[in-house]
Amino acid sequence: MNWYALSDLAILRELGSSLRQVRLNRNQSQQAVADAAGIDRATLSQIEHGRPTSLLTFVQLLRTLEQLELLDALMTRAEISPLVMARMAKKQRRNAYPPTSNTPPPPPPAEW
Numbered sequence: 001m002n003w004y005a006l007s008d009l010a011i012l013r014e015l016g017s018s019l020r021q022v023r024l025n026r027n028q029s030q031q032a033v034a035d036a037a038g039i040d041r042a043t044l045s046q047i048e049h050g051r052p053t054s055l056l057t058f059v060q061l062l063r064t065l066e067q068l069e070l071l072d073a074l075m076t077r078a079e080i081s082p083l084v085m086a087r088m089a090k091k092q093r094r095n096a097y098p099p100t101s102n103t104p105p106p107p108p109p110a111e112w
Contacts, residue, residue, distance in 0.1 A: 033064055037061050
């Protein structure tokens with residue numbers, strides 16, 4: 001589906017319709033899902049018809065319908081390019097050396 005071609009309200013209608021289909025596939029009534037999600041049945045009906053809702057309510061519905069894995073698509077992970085990883089590997093210390101006599105001792109802690 002080309003989400004960019006849809007208006008915001010059309011996207012809400014599609015999401016509401018999808019939630020409704022999941023609920024029906026699970027053979028659950030609006031009242032049962034609404035009670036389990038902690039929302040009013042009328043609120044669930046409005047969401048299923050594409051009315052705006054809060055993100056919290058949407059997450060509560062996804063949890064109730066056991067569809068939280070749909071949120072995985074929203075998560076992004078920072079990826080490090082192979083070149084950056086190679087540079088970082090070069091800079092890592094590989095050995096520990098004993099202090100030399102030329103190394104000055106660390107300064108004493110400051111007394112406040």
